Amino acid sequence: MKSNIFLILFLYLVGHTYLKAQTESGKLMSFNEYLNQVKNKNLGFAAQKYNVSMAEASVLTAGIFPDPEIEIETSNNGVGKDMGYTTGGVISWTLEMGGKRKARIETAKNEAEYSKLQLQDYLRNLLADATIGYIEALKSNVLLEVQKESYQSMLRLAKSDSIRYKLGDISRVTSQQSKLEASSLLNEVYHMEGILQQSVTALSDFIGSDTTGKEIIGTLNVFNRNFSLDDLIIHAVNKRPDLLSSRQNINIASSRIRLEKANRITDLGISAGADHNTAAINEIAPSPAVNAVKVGISVPLKLSNRRNADLKIAEMAYSQAKTEYSQVENNIRMEVTQAFQQYASVQKQLQQFDNGMLKEAEEILKGVSYSYQRGESSILEVLNARRTYNQLKQNYFELLAENAKALIELERKAGIWDIDF
Secondary structure (H helix, E strand, C coil): CCCEEEEEEHHHHHHHHHHHHHHHHCCCCCCHHHHHHHHHHHHCCCCCCHHHHHHHHHHHHHHCCCCCCCEEEECCCCCCCCCEEEEEEEEEEEEECCCCHHHHHHHHHHHHHCCCCCCCHHHHHHHHHHHHHHHHHHHHHHHHHHHHHHHHHHHHHHHHHHHHHHCCCCHHHHHHHHHHHHHHHHCCCCCCHHHHHHHHHHHHHHHHCCCCCCCEECCCCCCCCCHHHHHHHHHHHHHCCCHHHHHHHHHHHHHHHHHCCCCCCCCCCEEEEEEEEEEEECCCEEECEEEEEEEEECCCCCHHHCCCHHHHHHHHHHHHHHHHHHHHHHHHHHHHHHHHHHHHHHHHHHHHCCCCCHHHHHHHHHHHHHHHHHHCCHEEEEEEEHHHHHHHHHHHHHHHHHHHHHHHHHHHHCCCCCCCC
């Protein structure tokens, strides 16, 4: 008893040390590590962040007052007449009326908030797509192990049949058939190795660095949740970033209407200046040097207000944004419902395996193999039983992967995220 305990402890320590060494060397990659790299290193996400920064900078730009203008001029009051010279300068500034600056700032702030929501929506889809890619790689890894196990089992049977053929217990054809089956399964192993390498390399696109040669870790049988469809729809309508951004687009359209209305208000031009006239030495009309101060107000004639196309366009854009919001909301309700139905369907299929279908196929295989060893069944019966068992086992793990992806899609559509394994 003590020796068994020591053996278990020894195996645990060896395994733990191996995993630690593999992790430290960077060969192993857990899901949490992978997802952190997706958030921090994904190039597409990094590029999308610039949209937020640019939108926030636009808020500062929107608050800038019109720049003043300085005008300096000089003139000869009478060429060859000795009437002197006039030199002057004017500073002018446009006084915006109707709350134009406030309307610009409001519009820019709404657009900045829209960019933030768009970034959240990009991250929502990025995390879901990246996780599905990880699930695909994990599924390929599991299916490779299934193929390896099947090949090793068939290889042992082929070696046993070779011995039995030499002893005269079975025919040469039977021995060759089991050997041929083992070779065929080895090809399947090579095929699955290629698929695994490709699926792991595909993860490079999500983390912005090469993942070739990485070994991913995780399990596929932890993706089981209980949901209420009504609760999911309510959560999606209240939390999904794409719907929130569509709602924010209505605010943008509304603020643009106010901006267009403000732009129709006439601005005032204010100016102040001074002139200096030199002395005129003309004998007919001599005059001393004088200084003059002047102020002025200019009022543009807003003849363009008779054509209010920009305002009408802004109003139509507002109506369009409201219609698009309703469309997005309807699509979300449909998407959540369909994703929920898909997840429920896969859960029912998994229940068949939980009811013992895979275990029953394994028992049949063991029974047929035992009968074959005793000469009571043929090699074809063994191969058929083994193929059935292998196919069911592959279907089981593929279904586990489909269940995981169905859950990911359901959470993507519902606007929630609690995937961790």
